[in-house]
Amino acid sequence: xxxxxxxxxNAALVNARLIDPASGRDETGGVLIRNGMIADIGPHISxxxxxxxxNIIECGGHILAPGLIDMRVxxxxxxxxxxxTLATASQAAAAGGVTSxxxxxxxxxxxxxxxxxxFIARRARDTAVIxxxxxxxxxxxxxxxxxxxxxxxxEAGAIAFTDGVKSITDAQLxxxxxxxARIFGxxxxxxxxxxxxxxxxxxxxGLVATRLGLPGIPAAAETILVERDLRLVELTGARYHAxxxxxxxxxxxxxSAKAKGLPVTCGVSINHLVLNENDIGPYRTxxxxxxxxxxxxxxxxxxxxxADGIIDVIVSSHDPQDPDTKRHPFxxxxxxxxxxxxxxxxxxxxxxxxxxxxxxxxxxxxxxxAEILKLDTGRMGRGAPADLVLFxxxxxxxxxxxxxxxxxxxxxxEDKRFQGRALHTIVGGASVFQLS
Amino acid sequence: xxxxxSHKGPSFPHRHLLGIRGISASDINTLLDLSEKYVKLxxxxxxxxxxxxxxxxxxxFFESSTRTQxxxxxxxxxxxxxxVNMSVRTSSVxxxxxxxxxxxxxNAMHPDLLIVRHHSAGAVELLAQKVGxxxxxxxxxxxxxPTQALLDALTIKRHKGRFEGLNVAICGDILHSRVARSNxxxxxxxxxxxxxxxxxxxxxADAEKLGAEIFTDMxxxxxxxxxxxxxxxxxxxxxxxxxxxxxxxxxxxGLDREKLAFARxxxxxxxxxxxxxxxxxxxxxxxxxxxxxxxxxEMGVAVRMAVLEALSHHLPNSDEVI
Numbered sequence: 001x002x003x004x005x006x007x008x009x010n011a012a013l014v015n016a017r018l019i020d021p022a023s024g025r026d027e028t029g030g031v032l033i034r035n036g037m038i039a040d041i042g043p044h045i046s047x048x049x050x051x052x053x054x055n056i057i058e059c060g061g062h063i064l065a066p067g068l069i070d071m072r073v074x075x076x077x078x079x080x081x082x083x084x085t086l087a088t089a090s091q092a093a094a095a096g097g098v099t100s101x102x103x104x105x106x107x108x109x110x111x112x113x114x115x116x117x118x119f120i121a122r123r124a125r126d127t128a129v130i131x132x133x134x135x136x137x138x139x140x141x142x143x144x145x146x147x148x149x150x151x152x153x154x155e156a157g158a159i160a161f162t163d164g165v166k167s168i169t170d171a172q173l174x175x176x177x178x179x180x181a182r183i184f185g186x187x188x189x190x191x192x193x194x195x196x197x198x199x200x201x202x203x204x205x206g207l208v209a210t211r212l213g214l215p216g217i218p219a220a221a222e223t224i225l226v227e228r229d230l231r232l233v234e235l236t237g238a239r240y241h242a243x244x245x246x247x248x249x250x251x252x253x254x255x256s257a258k259a260k261g262l263p264v265t266c267g268v269s270i271n272h273l274v275l276n277e278n279d280i281g282p283y284r285t286x287x288x289x290x291x292x293x294x295x296x297x298x299x300x301x302x303x304x305x306x307a308d309g310i311i312d313v314i315v316s317s318h319d320p321q322d323p324d325t326k327r328h329p330f331x332x333x334x335x336x337x338x339x340x341x342x343x344x345x346x347x348x349x350x351x352x353x354x355x356x357x358x359x360x361x362x363x364x365x366x367x368x369x370a371e372i373l374k375l376d377t378g379r380m381g382r383g384a385p386a387d388l389v390l391f392x393x394x395x396x397x398x399x400x401x402x403x404x405x406x407x408x409x410x411x412x413x414e415d416k417r418f419q420g421r422a423l424h425t426i427v428g429g430a431s432v433f434q435l436s
Numbered sequence: 437x438x439x440x441x442s443h444k445g446p447s448f449p450h451r452h453l454l455g456i457r458g459i460s461a462s463d464i465n466t467l468l469d470l471s472e473k474y475v476k477l478x479x480x481x482x483x484x485x486x487x488x489x490x491x492x493x494x495x496x497f498f499e500s501s502t503r504t505q506x507x508x509x510x511x512x513x514x515x516x517x518x519x520v521n522m523s524v525r526t527s528s529v530x531x532x533x534x535x536x537x538x539x540x541x542x543n544a545m546h547p548d549l550l551i552v553r554h555h556s557a558g559a560v561e562l563l564a565q566k567v568g569x570x571x572x573x574x575x576x577x578x579x580x581x582p583t584q585a586l587l588d589a590l591t592i593k594r595h596k597g598r599f600e601g602l603n604v605a606i607c608g609d610i611l612h613s614r615v616a617r618s619n620x621x622x623x624x625x626x627x628x629x630x631x632x633x634x635x636x637x638x639x640x641a642d643a644e645k646l647g648a649e650i651f652t653d654m655x656x657x658x659x660x661x662x663x664x665x666x667x668x669x670x671x672x673x674x675x676x677x678x679x680x681x682x683x684x685x686x687x688x689x690g691l692d693r694e695k696l697a698f699a700r701x702x703x704x705x706x707x708x709x710x711x712x713x714x715x716x717x718x719x720x721x722x723x724x725x726x727x728x729x730x731x732x733x734e735m736g737v738a739v740r741m742a743v744l745e746a747l748s749h750h751l752p753n754s755d756e757v758i
Contacts, residue, residue, distance in 0.1 A: 207642035211457070213557035213579030213617060216641055283558030327536050329556030331577065 012050035016059035021363030022379035067099025072315035079108025090128035097389035097422030162189035248301035320408030488517035511740035585618035608667030
């Protein structure tokens with residue numbers, strides 16, 4: 001992590017509404033930062049009570065929360081630097097209040113070797129303004145044939161294991177991966193889609209696809225794989241995370257696995273919480289994603305799943321794409337949408353429009369991912385790293401795709417009116433973004 | 437409407453014809469009425485008009501088609517347009533030129549009318565957003581083929597004199613068929629009752645929500661039908677992927693005289709072509725006097741002339757032409 005702004009040894013953020021999902025804290029007060037860590041927090045921290053040498057940052061009554069952890073980011077580096085780099089992705093993240101991003105191994109070369117985990121760590125340290133943790137590939141070359149060196153990769157800093165946009169379909173191999181990963185307590189993250197059942201499909205199967213004349217992907221393609229994986233988790237006892245579920249049936253499967261006490265968690269992309277298949281409208285390729293946007297009924301179930309705590313994590317699934325791969329007829333266009341910078345505003349729209357409690361919404365991008373990934377960030381308590389976001393939850397603004405910091409502009413929220421955004425982002429006590 | 441409206445023929449309030457979705461029943465009737473005029477013209481010795489004199493029409497076909505392309509070519513030429521045929525093979529597109537590059541290149545040649553067929557649903561609409569001329573969809577993937585639906589409607593109108601209350605059966609590969617989608621919309625808007633008859637593997641998801649009745653038994657589906665519209669089944673789809681074999685398909689879903697006997701005695705048979713004789717339709721039925729297949733081709737030219745004329749009223753400076 002490259003810190004451009006000078007780190008004040010001492011800083012006090014005062015007059016803020018402190019919201020910390022990890023502890024349940026929601027009160028007015030301040031945070032005292034010393035040497036990049038949170039030295040103190042609470043209603044007693046004010047401009048008056050702060051140490052004399054502390055740099056006082058007046059928060060104006062806005063919300064101060066732990067910086068966001070985005071558990072699913074495709075950063076383009078190495079191999080697709082024309083779409084994004086760790087540097088540009090991290091700047092976009094910082095502008096969105098994200099202070100840690102978890103990068104997917106779907107790069108060129110694939111992150112399936114210790115040296116490549118080192119490479120990401122080094123590049124992130126030298127160029128990124130936020131914390132970067134790589135997930136390593138679960139299978140060599142993402143080919144779904146042989147497992148990677150899960151133990152050595154874990155030691156090198158791989159935070160979890162996944163084939164990213166691909167599913168491990170071979171049940172025997174996946175069982176062995178789970179069994180082996182358990183030795184190291186490693187987290188196995190699966191993209192849950194049966195590729196045979198999904199083959200040829202480009203959007204959710206149903207009336208909308210039928211009218212558009214586009215081949216569909218049934219929700220069952222996801223549910224089948226989730227259900228199979230849950231059986232294998234039962235067999236192996238490994239820690240399993242469904243990267244992003246998209247339909248009500250998969251949610252139900254996860255809920256029943258949790259009820260059985262299996263070590264299972266799941267994520268959902270913010271896109272699947274705020275958009276549905278109808279948003280594709282006249283073949284808008286920025287809405288082409290994997291898993292596909294589903295029916296409104298599925299979206300509503302996912303929002304309920306978030307409120308009920310069945311959904312653990314919300315991710316941006318930030319996936320930068322060159323315009324050249326998107327400006328095609330829908331069937332031929334690439335999958336993916338950027339989102340790290342709009343994650344927080346889109347999350348706030350769930351609070352404004354769907355009745356989700358702010359602390360619940362924030363928990364899914366702070367405390368829960370930190371717990372699952374065993375990070376010391378994602379909470380705002382004494383002794384935690386000073387990774388913070390100050391945001392105004394209410395002020396309306398409109399997304400201007402060109403103004404987004406990502407190198408690629410494939411946002412499904414172009415011209416969208418949001419309420420609330422990050423004002424100030426702090427990583428390890430250093431200021432990495434301030435809204436001008 | 438401008439004071440010249442009476443010179444400009446019936447009004448059609450759209451710049452493009454991208455699909456039947458988005459145009460109204462009255463738009464469809466406008467086009468059908470206009471087509472009748474061209475049916476008569478096409479039967480005369482002198483078939484030439486100068487409605488499109490000085491206009492350039494480009495037929496851009498990313499998928500080969502003898503029938504539709506020549507129908508549009510004749511339609512344009514009979515209306516006096518300069519017609520250029522461009523067959524863009526998929527391979528050359530794959531060499532790097534994207535659809536949008538192609539569109540920009542063509543746009544620079546200042547065509548007035550662009551007729552496009554493409555293998556991907558939505559491709560024609562995408563192209564229409566990028567060019568300055570009027571665009572006609574000549575078939576995009578499994579999405580729409582509006583002029584085929586219009587020519588089918590014209591053929592039906594000439595034989596039955598009405599749409600209201602007619603039972604129309606569309607039979608075969610509905611899943612991959614743009615003809616079926618456009619016809620469901622078009623004939624449905626005109627008041628016909630639509631039935632879809634197909635093996636369940638060739639029906640799209642939620643087909644019953646398209647406003648049609650679904651049958652997987654052909655005899656049952658044909659009962660009391662006035663129109664039997666057959667669709668082509670591509671050969672690669674009948675070797676085990678969607679149906680087990682051509683033989684089995686013909687046995688259950690091929691139109692022969694025995695199955696046709698379940699329809700009304702005055703039922704007529706249609707097919708958008710090209711036909712697979714012995715797969716979806718028997719030769720006896722295809723060549724039967726109740727088969728309108730050749731007449732559909734004739735109506736195709738007239739309908740396309742009508743569409744070209746209707747869109748020509750929206751071309752810039754069109755007053756100077758007339």
